[in-house]
Amino acid sequence: MQLPDPNDAPMDALLRRSWHPVAIADSVSHEPTAVTLLGEKLVLFRASDSTVTAFHDVCVHRGAALSLGWRDGDCLVCPFHGWRYDGSGQAVGIPSQPDRPIPAKAALTACHTREHVGLIWVALDDPVAPLPEFPEHDDPAFRSIVCPPYDWDCHALRRLENFLDFAHFAWVHPGTLGDPEHPEVPPHEVWSEDDEIRIRQPRPEPRNDDVKTGDLSEEAEFTDDGRVMTVMHYRAYPPLAAQLRQELPDGREYVVFIAPSPVDEHTTRTFWHVTRNYALDQPDADFIQFQVDVVAQDRPIVESQRPERIPPEITAELHVGDDKVSLAWRRLLAELGQRALAADRPRVV
Ligand code: FES
Numbered sequence: 001m002q003l004p005d006p007n008d009a010p011m012d013a014l015l016r017r018s019w020h021p022v023a024i025a026d027s028v029s030h031e032p033t034a035v036t037l038l039g040e041k042l043v044l045f046r047a048s049d050s051t052v053t054a055f056h057d058v059c060v061h062r063g064a065a066l067s068l069g070w071r072d073g074d075c076l077v078c079p080f081h082g083w084r085y086d087g088s089g090q091a092v093g094i095p096s097q098p099d100r101p102i103p104a105k106a107a108l109t110a111c112h113t114r115e116h117v118g119l120i121w122v123a124l125d126d127p128v129a130p131l132p133e134f135p136e137h138d139d140p141a142f143r144s145i146v147c148p149p150y151d152w153d154c155h156a157l158r159r160l161e162n163f164l165d166f167a168h169f170a171w172v173h174p175g176t177l178g179d180p181e182h183p184e185v186p187p188h189e190v191w192s193e194d195d196e197i198r199i200r201q202p203r204p205e206p207r208n209d210d211v212k213t214g215d216l217s218e219e220a221e222f223t224d225d226g227r228v229m230t231v232m233h234y235r236a237y238p239p240l241a242a243q244l245r246q247e248l249p250d251g252r253e254y255v256v257f258i259a260p261s262p263v264d265e266h267t268t269r270t271f272w273h274v275t276r277n278y279a280l281d282q283p284d285a286d287f288i289q290f291q292v293d294v295v296a297q298d299r300p301i302v303e304s305q306r307p308e309r310i311p312p313e314i315t316a317e318l319h320v321g322d323d324k325v326s327l328a329w330r331r332l333l334a335e336l337g338q339r340a341l342a343a344d345r346p347r348v349v
């Protein structure tokens with residue numbers, strides 16, 4: 001088993017100080033839900049006011065897993081001795097000694113928890129960056145599908161970087177996103193803005209009438225070999241979220257939002273949405289299946305990458321000109337990692 005790079009303290013700090021999705025919001029009922037983030041076991045509890053809070057999945061009494069417990073009224077009940085905790089994590093009942101005061105220290109450790117774009121997000125330590133923006137999710141002109149997450153045996157940073165890698169389309173996605181006859185990466189602009197990486201790239205793509213290019217008008221533009229001209233707009237939010245908004249002909253916009261969640265050092269659960277402003281009466285399954293097919297092509301490649309974690313030293317891997325997106329991405333990650341590490345250090349006064 002490969003251990004985390006001991007020199008990657010900045011990345012460790014950044015991952016703990018970042019928002020990560022841990023569950024689809026609709027899947028979190030009022031019963032406790034067990035999840036794992038960065039190797040730490042957590043329990044999600046939706047209180048009677050619908051607010052969800054993530055606690056470390058450890059009862060402060062004898063360490064039993066609260067996710068094995070249940071809800072009773074407004075309280076989360078431990079399965080071992082029945083201690084009752086309210087939505088803030090404070091113990092409010094010890095059944096074995098109902099007439100004695102409850103120790104003030106009898107409280108669960110809560111994590112930062114938010115519900116955002118249909119997902120439950122958790123930060124283990126004070127986050128250094130806001131939740132990622134996804135404006136199309138709440139735009140009534142769009143239909144946004146919260147898709148079932150999928151697990152890969154890889155580090156989450158490798159999975160996210162794969163989403164920003166343009167040179168692999170011809171080889172990994174022939175016929176869906178790329179064409180082996182055209183392996184060259186189309187020119188693109190890359191810049192950083194408000195701690196995000198942004199990219200704009202006009203890109204021809206094989207025609208896919210089932211999900212993107214059916215019933216086009218005569219205004220649509222094609223290459224000589226029949227590929228359709230599109231424009232890709234990426235926003236990448238360090239460390240682990242990104243969205244692609246693809247401008248298709250006739251005002252169509254197709255958006256993929258992904259947030260690979262670092263379950264542990266070797267497991268990534270990718271939460272994702274597919275969002276569109278056209279063909280709103282077409283079955284969602286067509287759009288989901290297209291992405292399922294695409295990521296099935298990516299999976300064996302990303303799971304094979306070594307070292308599993310992106311090396312902290314930029315020079316540890318070889319970069320060529322068309323890796324400028326991942327270079328910009330890695331530099332921004334390094335900068336934010338230093339910021340997170342500085343936030344970890346106790347202030348000297
Ligand atoms: S271990 Fe939870 S109540 Fe005793």
Ligand SMILES: [Fe+2]
Nearest residue numbers: 162172173298
């Ligand atoms: Fe891919």
